[in-house]
Amino acid sequence: MGDGERRGLLARLEAGSVICAEGYLFELERRGYLQAGAFVPEVVLEAPEAVKELHREFLNAGSDVIEAFTYYAHREKLRLIGREGDLERINRQAIRLAQEVAAEGDALVAGNICNTNAYLPGDRESAKAVRAMFEEQIGWAAEAGVDMLIAETISFLGEAEIAIDVMRQTSLPTVVTFAIHKNGLLRDGATPARAARRIAELGADVVGLNCIRGPETMMVHLRAVRRAVSGYVAALPVPYRTTRREPTFESLTDPQRPEAPFPVALDPFTCSRYEIADFARQALDMDVRYLGVCCGAGPHHIRAMAEALGRRPPASRYSPDMSKHYALGDDAALRQAYRDYAVDL
Numbered sequence: 001m002g003d004g005e006r007r008g009l010l011a012r013l014e015a016g017s018v019i020c021a022e023g024y025l026f027e028l029e030r031r032g033y034l035q036a037g038a039f040v041p042e043v044v045l046e047a048p049e050a051v052k053e054l055h056r057e058f059l060n061a062g063s064d065v066i067e068a069f070t071y072y073a074h075r076e077k078l079r080l081i082g083r084e085g086d087l088e089r090i091n092r093q094a095i096r097l098a099q100e101v102a103a104e105g106d107a108l109v110a111g112n113i114c115n116t117n118a119y120l121p122g123d124r125e126s127a128k129a130v131r132a133m134f135e136e137q138i139g140w141a142a143e144a145g146v147d148m149l150i151a152e153t154i155s156f157l158g159e160a161e162i163a164i165d166v167m168r169q170t171s172l173p174t175v176v177t178f179a180i181h182k183n184g185l186l187r188d189g190a191t192p193a194r195a196a197r198r199i200a201e202l203g204a205d206v207v208g209l210n211c212i213r214g215p216e217t218m219m220v221h222l223r224a225v226r227r228a229v230s231g232y233v234a235a236l237p238v239p240y241r242t243t244r245r246e247p248t249f250e251s252l253t254d255p256q257r258p259e260a261p262f263p264v265a266l267d268p269f270t271c272s273r274y275e276i277a278d279f280a281r282q283a284l285d286m287d288v289r290y291l292g293v294c295c296g297a298g299p300h301h302i303r304a305m306a307e308a309l310g311r312r313p314p315a316s317r318y319s320p321d322m323s324k325h326y327a328l329g330d331d332a333a334l335r336q337a338y339r340d341y342a343v344d345l
C-alpha cells in the first residue's frame with residue numbers, strides 16, 4: 001500500500017461512483033468451500049486460492065473495492081465453531097489475500113466488520129463485548145494498511161454507534177450499511193432514515209443499506225435514507241426478487257418446493273443482470289453513489305452494474321453480443337436457413 005498516486009474512496013465518490021462487490025459467503029458456499037448455517041469464512045485458511053479467485057473475478061467485473069473476507073470472522077463466530085484460537089490468523093490472512101488481488105488492478109482494500117450477533121440493546125456487558133470484538137478486528141485491518149473500513153449488515157443502531165466509534169479511532173474513510181428486516185426498522189426501533197442520519201452525524205463518510213432485501217424492496221428505504229442525509233449514500237441489495245409480501249430473502253417462499261428457499265435454494269428468485277443494471281441506474285439517478293450487490297451476487301451482476309454506470313471493466317470484453325448467434329443473430333455471414341429456423345427454437 002502507500003501508493004500516493006492511487007485515489008482513495010472519497011476522491012472516487014466525488015468523481016462519480018464506487019462499486020463494491022459483496023456476497024462472498026454465498027458464492028463460496030455454492031462453490032463448495034464454505035458451510036451454510038454458521039457461515040464462517042474458514043475458507044480463508046483452508047483454501048485461500050479460492051478466495052483470491054473470487055476477489056479476482058469481481059475485480060475483473062468492475063468492483064472498485066476488494067473487501068477483506070473477515071465477514072463473520074469475529075470472536076463470537078469463531079467461538080461458536082470452536083476455532084477461537086484462529087481468530088487473528090484468519091483476519092490477517094483475509095486482509096493479505098485482498099491486498100494481493102487489489103494490487104493486480106486499481107482497487108481499494110477494505111477492512112470489514114459486521115453484525116456480531118452478540119449485541120443486546122441496553123445491556124452494558126454486551127456493548128463492551130461488541131466493542132472489544134470490533135477493536136481487535138479494526139486494529140488488525142488498520143495495522144495491515146487497508147484503504148478504508150466497512151461495517152455492514154448491522155441491524156441495531158446501538159451496534160452501529162459502537163462500530164463507527166471504533167472505526168473513527170483510525171483516520172480511514174468509513175462506510176456503514178444497515179440490514180433492514182421484515183418490519184422495515186432497525187431492531188432497536190429507529191427508522192432507517194433516522195439511523196442513517198445519526199451515523200452520518202457521528203462521522204461515517206458513507207451510510208446506507210446492504211443485504212437482506214432485493215432491489216424492489218430496498219428502494220423505498222433507500223429513498224428515505226437519501227432524503228435524510230446530505231453525504232454519500234450506499235445501496236447493496238441482494239440479487240433476489242423480494243416482494244411487498246415477502247420483503248426479505250429469509251422470508252421468501254417457493255410455491256413449487258416444500259423447503260425454505262433461504263439460504264441455499266434461492267436460485268429461482270435470482271435477479272437477472274438487467275434488473276441489477278436497472279437498480280444501479282435508478283440509484284445513481286438519486287445520487288446514491290456507493291453501489292454493489294450482496295449475498296447471491298455473481299460477477300455477471302457486478303459487470304452489469306459497472307456497465308450501467310458507464311464503465312467498461314475488463315470482463316466487458318465478453319459482454320453478450322447476439323449478432324453472431326447461429327439462429328438469433330443478424331450477421332450477414334449467417335446461413336439464412338438457420339436464421340429462418342429461429343421461430344422454431
Ligand SMILES: [Zn+2]
Pocket residue numbers: 022023210211212238294295
Ligand atoms: Zn449479504
